[in-house]
Amino acid sequence: xxxxxxxxxxxxxxxxxxxxxxxxxxxxxxxxxxxxxxxxxxxxxxxxxxx
Numbered sequence: 001x002x003x004x005x006x007x008x009x010x011x012x013x014x015x016x017x018x019x020x021x022x023x024x025x026x027x028x029x030x031x032x033x034x035x036x037x038x039x040x041x042x043x044x045x046x047x048x049x050x051x
Contacts, residue, residue: 003036 010018023030 003040005033005036005040 007019007021010016010020013020021033025033
């Protein structure tokens with residue numbers, strides 16, 4: 001929501017705790033989306049893990 005990038009929970013395609021990205025866009029749009037996710041993760045606290 002903050003990065004304005006749509007993702008899908010990964011458990012429909014494998015283990016939980018992951019997310020799925022679509023690559024059905026042009027290269028410029030993909031680069032923009034990945035850059036937004038990278039910027040969001042750089043400013044977010046580290047995730048909590050169960051191990």
